[in-house]
């Protein structure tokens with residue numbers, strides 16, 4: 001009989017988890033040492049190094065310390081007032097507002113929560129949120145309840161994205177703002193979607209990820225306008241070259257993968 005059999009399963013699991021996180025901690029420490037330098041900086045955790053790490057699509061875009069990606073750092077650069085646009089900063093966008101944050105990213109959650117007057121997190125199936133909501137049908141949320149809704153990379157997962165946009169419009173107060181991102185190919189004019197594609201393999205092949213139902217095109221703006229929003233689109237061109245390179249607000253090397261999102265766009269959809 002193996003000696004392990006005498007140790008209760010719960011303790012074995014706990015030991016296993018501890019060993020796993022110890023190994024991950026050692027691996028991260030080694031990686032951070034290897035990437036010592038000051039060429040790039042994460043504007044979220046303030047790590048500085050020679051380069052960011054790679055994701056499956058792009059080289060040098062992920063913070064090795066906090067895991068931030070281009071879209072997280074671009075929003076924080078806006079909040080920090082680093083763009084050339086007036087009124088797109090934390091004070092104007094978030095301070096004193098009642099904010100609903102879909103699929104709250106750990107890199108952004110604390111920052112948004114601290115700025116908000118009232119902060120509500122939500123997700124379709126995660127447990128670590130205040131409310132469980134399906135964005136396309138939110139009967140438990142009153143009309144005109146929120147000043148701001150933030151939904152980064154959510155709409156590509158929602159079966160009826162047009163219904164979701166209409167719901168976002170309904171729950172926002174007059175002049176309220178939905179801040180939205182979605183994965184997008186570089187230059188397709190039309191959203192590519194096909195409800196008959198349902199297997200994880202086919203979805204990955206067509207839309208870039210096993211749980212993506214579409215890959216948006218330039219018509220994402222028009223779809224938001226159909227839901228009666230007035231839409232401003234902000235991308236890396238709103239920032240100085242120095243900020244783009246320092247905080248890596250676009251991939252240092254453009255991916256040639258046909259489904260890669262090289263140029264991140266933020267949609268500011270105003271009611």
Ligand SMILES: [Zn+2]
Nearest residue numbers: 042045063066
């Ligand atoms: Zn970071």
